[in-house]
Amino acid sequence: MVNTKLKKQIDDRQIQIFKALADPIRLEIIEYLKHTDHEIACGEVGRAVNISKTSGSYHFKLLESAGLINTRREAREKYVTLNKSTFDKYVTDFYQNI
Template identity: 60%
Template structure:
C-alpha cells in the first residue's frame, strides 16, 4: 500500500469512529477531562454498558483518537489530540 493509501485508510478510520453518536459523546466527555480516566468512569458518565463501552473504546483506539493503557484490571483512556490536529483542523472549535 502506498503512503497516500495508508493516510486515506487512517482518515477513514477517524471519520468512521466519529460518525457514531456514542463515540462522539465519549470524545466530548474525554475532552472535558484534564487527565486519564478509567473506561468504567466513562461508561458510568455516559450511561453505557461495559461490553458496549469496550467496543467503542476499541474503535476509537484503532482510529488513533484515544490512548489506552492497562494497569492491573483497569484500563485508562485519554484523548490523543495529535490525531485530531492531523485530520480535523479546528475540531475543538466545533464541539
C-alpha cells in the same frame, strides 16, 4: 502520482478516523474526555455516558485503533486519554491538507 499505494493508505487512515467520529456514543465519549483533564478509567466514562460495558469495550477499542485515544492498563483498569495530535493532524488540518 509518485506513490498511489501511500496515498491510499493515508486515505484509509483518514476514513477510519471519520468513521470513528461518526457515532453518537463515541462523540459523547470524546466530549467527556475533552472536558476531563485527568486520566480516567473506561468504566467511569461508560457510566457517565450510560452504556453497557460490552458496548464500551467495543467503542473504546474502535477509538483506540483509530488513534483517537491512548490507553494504559493498570491492573484491572484501563485508563484513557484523548490523543490530541491525531485530532490536529486528521481533523483540524484535514481541509488544509487534502
